[in-house]
Amino acid sequence: MTTTHAPKILFVDDIPALCEEMVTTLRGEQLDADSNLSPLAAIPEIVQGKYDLVITGLVIAELGGFEIIRRIRGAGCRTPIIMITGFGTEQSAIEAARLGVADYLTKPIERKELIARVKRVLKQYATPQTEQPGSLVRMISGDPKMNEIFEKVKTIAPTDSRVLILGETGCGKQLLAHAIHQQSQRKQEPYVEVNCAAIPANLLESELFGHEEGSFTGATKRRVGRFETAGQGTIFLDEIGELGFDLQSKLLHVLDNGKFTRVGGNKELRSSARLVSATNRDLMKEVELGRFRADLYYRLNVISIELPPLRRRPGDIGLLAQHFINQFVPKGSQPPTFTPSTVEVLRRYPWPGNVRELQNVAEQLAVLNRGPRIEATDLPSRILQARPVETISPTAQRQVQLGFRKAKDQFEKEYLLTIIQQANGNLAEAARLAEMDRGQFYRLAKRHGLTTNTDS
Ligand SMILES: Nc1ncnc2c1ncn2[C@@H]1O[C@H](COP(=O)(O)OP(=O)(O)OP(=O)(O)O)[C@@H](O)[C@H]1O
Ligand SMILES: [Mg+2]
Known part of the structure; x- marks a missing residue:
């Protein structure tokens, strides 16, 4: 069974009789409506994302309707607003449009008309058109830039070209590397991942190319390296920017000749694995600084894919948050849903840890949340208090x-x-x-x- 939850609406006006009439009308339509006579008291609640829609009058003694909207928007809140006025002029209609109100109604308003307009705005804002998910193996996205990347991967995956994936931490590089393998004709062959940052430099060579027995202290047995294990499959070198100069030369040699030897050995072995690599460093800059070999950079970077950070794909935030919540709730229970205003708050936060950070927040929410809806106030305070990205020009x-x-x-x-x-x-x-x-x-x-x- 699915339960639907009524959107929350707030009416702000200082005439008690009007408030009562509005609340009764909306509740009569099973809408969860409330009113507030004081704009100054209402604004902080609106900004916290407690409401899915705000309806406000224009002339209010404490603070006029336009000023209410300016303050709400100034705080980075994008909750839709309907303005109602008995004093409508062409100029006020223009100003309302300029401030981005969702609808502007002049009195007298018929009850039926009011309900229709409210429902239209709620529907329009509940389903942002940008969130049409695309997918690639285990990756999903509603962002046009990401969907272009998915298309590109589908085209290049079946080729043997080397791929370099760039992007900030936690934005999906590892998942994308695996998707490339899954979409390739090598998908039945091994997929081998090596995190170059996680293995001490003195052991990395043996990890990659293997070693012969007795080749160094502790090398008690011959060891097969990761290039050998990868065979005809894909080898993914993660954090390639961390590779020392010495190993950069050795890797270059493999890429040029397809040949390598185990540490302490002299038998030449051949590698026909496809190489995919990734880094969160600006590799070109590393080249300029003399820390990364330019010739290796160009050999790795036959096809480059740059994953945008999460803050630059706002269409993904609500979609991924809900996707992770659905994954984290215990089997058999109904996952809570994010209200549109909660999604607005999530979009304001810059997500320095990208998708991984969003995944962690979703996990916390799935564990801690008891209700059917996730309100903005349920979010961790660092997210609630984030300065809106839009306020930076x-x-x-x-x-x-x-x-x-x-x-x-x-x-x-x-x-x-x-x-x-x-x-x-x-x-x-x-x-x-x-x-x-x-x-x-x-x-x-x-x-x-x-x-x-x-x-x-
Ligand atoms: N588009 C996506 N759809 C679903 N899950 C995703 C998506 N992007 C990332 N994830 C998930 O987010 C987490 C981080 O992704 P991943 O490990 O691939 O990032 P990364 O760029 O390799 O990070 P790092 O640079 O820190 O190694 C993973 O759990 C991954 O499954
Ligand atoms: Mg990674």
């Missing part, structure tokens, strides 16, 4: 991703371009506007390719 977000040096470069160039335009191309004038020394200005403009030789 998109430009600033992009700049942060660029790293300081590139962001500074980009800023300089844009600044110079704007100021040169303002000065109608006159560099001396532009330097004056920028309050900079002329020579210094010319040099900077030249460095950004904004001057011709005759300018300086």
Whole structure:
């Protein structure tokens, strides 16, 4: 049996008779409605995600409807809002639209019409269109970027090309590597995983290539290495960025010739395993810093797949949270569901531990939650209190991703371009506007390719 749970609605207005009428009307439709005469008392509750829909009046002595919406949105809360007013003007309708209200009604409103509009908004916000899950072996996603990756994997998996998977910790690299094997023609062959960070450097060579008896202290028996075990299958080298220089050269040799020898041995063995590797480091940067061999990097990186962090695929957060809850509840019991407002709160949190962190939170909730719904207030406080990502401007977000040096470069160039335009191309004038020394200005403009030789 499935139970459905009525969405929670809050009506905010300072006229008691109106509140009573609204609550009675909505409850008559089996909707879980409440009212609050004080906007200042209601806002913190709304922001905590206690409600699935807020209906507010426009003119309220304590705090007007527009200000209520600004404060709710300013706190990063995206609960849908319907505004009702007896004083509607074209201008207030425009302002309401600008603030992103879900619907705007002017009095008098027929009861039937009100119910229809409320239900329409609830339906629209309960099923965000972005969450149409795609899947790849054990991975699921509702995010368009991830679904593109799934398609790419389905295309490249059956080939023998090497794949390098990049992405922050916990975003699914290991699961993706396994999916590549599962989708390949090697799926009946062995799948071998080696975590290069988990094995001490002095043992890693023997782990990968094996050793002969007596080749070093403690090598009492011959040992078959992971490349040999992988045979015709797939070998997944996880955390490849941690590989020391010495082993990088040895791996390069295997990739170039398909040949290797066990430690302490001289018999040449052949490897025909397909190599998939992953790292959460910026491997290109490691190359630039001289810590990773460029020739090895290019051999590993035939096909590269970059998994976006969870905070950049908001469509996945609600979907994965519910997926994990369903997995964690004991067999036979009905999994609790996340209310839309809880999902909103989850989306605000930046998820530094990515999917693994979300999985852990879901497990805690599945164990601790007794009710049929998971409310925002059930979430751990670090998530409830997270600063909304949206309050950081998109430009600033992009700049942060660029790293300081590139962001500074980009800023300089844009600044110079704007100021040169303002000065109608006159560099001396532009330097004056920028309050900079002329020579210094010319040099900077030249460095950004904004001057011709005759300018300086
Ligand atoms: N799209 C997904 N669908 C379902 N489960 C997922 C998905 N992505 C990740 N997971 C789960 O999240 C957890 C972390 O994923 P995984 O171990 O693959 O991440 P990772 O990128 O290898 O992390 P690390 O860099 O820390 O090793 C795993 O339990 C995995 O099963
Ligand atoms: Mg991993």
